[in-house]
Amino acid sequence: MKIKTKLHVTLVTGAVLAAACGSSSKTTTATTVASSATSAAAGAAAGPAPAAITVGTLYAGTGSFAVSSLPEYEGIKFWVHEVDASGGAYVKAYNKKIPIKLVSYNDQSSTSTAGTLYTQLITQNHVNILMSDFGSVLTAPAVTIAKENKQLLFDVSGTGTTFFQASNNDPYIVLTSLPVSSIWPQPAVAFMKSVGIKNVAIIYGANDFDQAQANTYKQGLAAEGINVSFFQSVPTATTSYTTLIQEVAAKKPDAFLELGYEANDIAFLKQLHSSGTKFPYVFTVFPGQNHSQVEAAVGASGLAYTYTYGAPPALVHNSPSVGLGLSSFTTAFESYASKTHINFEDIAGYNAGLVVQQALANAASLSQTDLRAGVLSQSGKFSTLIGPFSMNAQGAQTGFPLPVAQLLPASSGSATKVTIVWPKSKATGTAVYPAP
Amino acid sequence: MLLEFALIGGVLTGMYYGFLAVGLNLVFGVLRFVNLAHGSVVVLGSYLTWELSNTWHLNPLLAGLIAFPPSLVLGAVIFYAVTPRLSRSADPEMLSLILFFGIAQAIEAITTIVFTSNRRALPGSTLGASSVSILGQRYPFYWVLGAAIAVPVFGAIYIYLYRTRLGLATRAVMSSPDDAASVGIDVKRVSAICLGVGLFLAASAGSLSIFIRGGTDPAQGIAVTTFAFTVIVIGGLGNPISSIAGGVVLGCAYNLAQAYAPSWSGVIPYGLLLAVMLIRPSGLFGSQVRVA
Amino acid sequence: MLRDDETLVGEIPGTASKDRVTQLFRNRSFVGDAAVALVLIGVFAFGRSFEANTLLLVNLMVYMILAQGINVSYGFTGYLPFGFVGFFGAGAYGMAVSTSKFHVGAYPGLVAGVVVSVVVALILSPLLRLRGSYFAIASLAAAEALVLLVSNPSAQGITNGAYGANLSSVFNPGASYVSTVVALGLVTAAVVWLKHSPFGLALRAIKADRSSAAMSGINVVRVRTFAWVISAAMAGLGGACYAWVISVFYPGDVFSLTTSVFAIIFALFGGIGTVVGPIVGTVVLYGIYNAIGITVPQYFQLIYGLLIVVIVLFVPRGLASLGASVFGRMSR
């Protein structure tokens, strides 16, 4: 499939070149090749069952998103592997199991390339299921393309709030593996109230993901009567926080939240540690999602006693109604991907596959609208290793809550352990507040 | 108090910024083009540092010394392979710029292939201490270390330029390659050495950059080059020693912005670059336009 | 300010415009260039019937537009703006803000995109005082400053800041595609005009020697600024069309430095100062990018980097110059 597509693209560009040079013979050849691909019908419910359900997705092999995108892609591949090993996914429309076939391209973290490739997946590969690449930035180009082509977009981790506004009137998107970023802070706000935090400082990156969280914090904290004494954005490319930390220290807040991407969080935590300044509660986003890498960069002493969003593998839902539980996933995935440290993105990719599986198992036909109805019908009805699945009418994920975790020193002292401390029902340890 | 912190911090980081940029200025002074691969070499130096520290458990700052021989060789190879053809072309200055952009892309690609695109960072504890107290406030140890290393580096460059024969030849080539050639200076040899030394300074600055910039990844190159270019434009193009002054101005401006208008701090280097170029192209500390 | 004894575009003394047209059509290279433009429009106008991935075609067209913009700026006047993508982004945001905040229609939105990029070009025109590499890097700084401006939370009321742009209110795949084809047509026609008009000659004269050009009566500053504005307008139009097609984007997407880099390499590879060069350069390199770049991107970047080195050293005037010399030898 891949090779054919490449050949196809080459031929078409060749055709344009040939045309530009005034030759006409090559154009005809390319036209024939192309039209044969166009005529294939997509996702028809009637007629015989397809030999395979094609799932198309993109991943970033290089560039700024590669670090997060590659594990997520591994997770998706693992899901395909698992499903096919069990004889395929159950498809309600044909009342039988059908194997899954994965088509994927590398967008190199470039949104314009991603745009072309999403179109490629829809118009040339005619995939039954379209899954987006990691994060809001690389999902954004897929949103309009999916809507234009009336193709349902399974948005894996693009939590940007703008995708799910009711005013968009977009019935072609569902968010599979993370809640929309605007609801991430909810458990954390409750926790901060419970330990009696009165005064909070927030710095956040000027991007969709972080800004949405920051604004939710601001509103949520205000609603709880907690004072936000410092609220500032920094450009996303910022890796220098020392002076800011000094400025915040002067305000003596109980809590200091830094909402950034992974590179921001690493730089922030390192510089906070080097500054010699202490806060009772320090919160960053990524240590909970990619603990091993953040710890390697920051060092255990820099991470100790800071807080983050708790996510699997630290967060354990061991008896999900759908898919593998965390411990069996860990064993199976580690042997499949020959990895030793799994992180949240691996799980997010796998989880997206589970949601797709639910869509197939509950949709009346393979049409994109039926698939969406299939997903929505299951809102509140199943849980996976991330937690209970829940979705609103705009396709935004409202389940999979992210609890509060603290990075407590492990017994050896040279490492930290992500420990869930809130809500109590999920807690695997007790919070140490204020941090020593 | 915050002002004081921002200014002292600005001076400390600024001296390091001068070190980060001085190689670019040396190359510009001698070869008359902007080495767009400068930032990519800085990044390469950072990766070397990471490998040394993580794989070989050596002091990360050793990378700054190890880089010397390969940098000189690389400088000579690039110089002798490229300049003869370029100098015969219609627009050598622009073509050099584009050419070194190509070299930067190639270095970035090789860095990605060898080290993957994963971001690498080293905990501050690798350097020993974590913070230092100056006038009652605590500053990150690597800020102080950066400044402390920048001083001897600039001292060495000063001695090289003003106290050695090769340095005299270098200054002659900087002021006029034709005149230098006419008094028997081997302009090509001096240029090749300076390109090598410039690359070495970039690579060795990279070993601290992984701490001061909070980590490194292959795609940072062009941003580092622009930043370094801002430093040398402020200081004065073609006058390596003035780079330290340019660094301090930029360091202070950036730190003040971080303290009082953090959301605009990212604009500082670019805004300052544009302002200096349009208002005082010779730089704040550069010599006046040379008399013909 | 324009005195009555000055015009921007020189006139041929004592020649009626009709003769002028006849004269142009006798010029074989003009006919060739015009034919290229027409074929190009034809290919893309009917492109959707043989290529279902319209976004691929749109990207191809957008890069051709940008490469032609670089061509005007560097090929005709000798200024190489590394931050050329700034105008592209300005055009995209002109389109986005005018349609989603001020609720103008899509076509006025395209015009607004061009206007915004032209305004940015005029604001930045003092940069034209800078020489060669200074100018190249200064323009890069300007583009970087622009994206920080657009995405800053205090600009959110206008640009929607970091949350990005959403043009779903005017989203129209068919019309936006056709507009891109028309935009490419206009841009190509403008380059054909530049190459064959006295104005284009004046630009090339300035590039060859400023003081001789001034002594020939050319208002160097004004002519150069005008060319700079044309080049920016091209990028702005490309950006506005792209914004319309893609409809949902973040500031970083339309101000990505990679876009500048691609456009510059495509133009240089094909050959600057010609009509056909940037087109061929884009088709070949973007074609290769799509064919192999997607599967082995890091090797592709390596190939790209080395390719630039080879172009600069061995074919500084691009493929078009190679083609011309081969063609010249054959016809002899």
Place this chain on the structure above:
Amino acid sequence: MIPQEQSSTAVAAGPASTAVRLLEVRSVSVMFGTFMALDDVSVNLDGGRALGLVGPNGSGKTTLINVVTGLVAAKRGKVLFDREDVSGRAPHRLAHLGINRTFQIPKPFTGLTVRQNVEVAARYGKGRRSVEEILALTRLDRVGSRSSEELTAAEQKKLDLARALSTAPRLLCVDELGAGLSVSELDEVALMLRDVSERWGIALLVVEHLMGFLERVTEDVVVLNAGQVIFEGSLVDALRQPNVIQVFLGG
């Protein structure tokens, strides 16, 4: 600005009845950094007349032409053209007024053909002169379709002249046109200059080292040394002046 007493004035005046004062350089000084390139220089030239500008290297001849044609700004003093103060005006404006020049090292528009080189100047210079006529006059018609960088040095000099002429100047500054030409080429170019000057009534300001060339074009000279006028009058007289001889032989 009060004219200083020691300012020297050179006049190439024709019969008072017909000549009109075309160019008046009044007490011009030019500084390059701390170097005084021109020190209080005044030169006058009447319409249709020719004036030679001689002096050793670095005496300020080319700088004076640069001031007159607007490429260099004077620190003090004025340039009047047709009794109008044109100091500090942009070169293209001066070209439109009728001031033009050739360059010591010819600067053709590389990449353009010889004909296009002249066309640009004809169109933008508002000369309204026929390109073909200029090409024929400067004997470049046979190489009209060649690229300008392919020309010989002598042809490039003629191209410079052709370009200047096509803007229909009333004052033409000629900067060392003779340098590097063979004897026969010198003759040809000198004749050409005389011819166009008489035919179109162009005033000439001629910088020249080669006295043989100069005497075929004009009799009147101004001698510059170290940025100051040291002699004005006829060429024959100049060569009898001890201080002029000393400057040329001893300097």
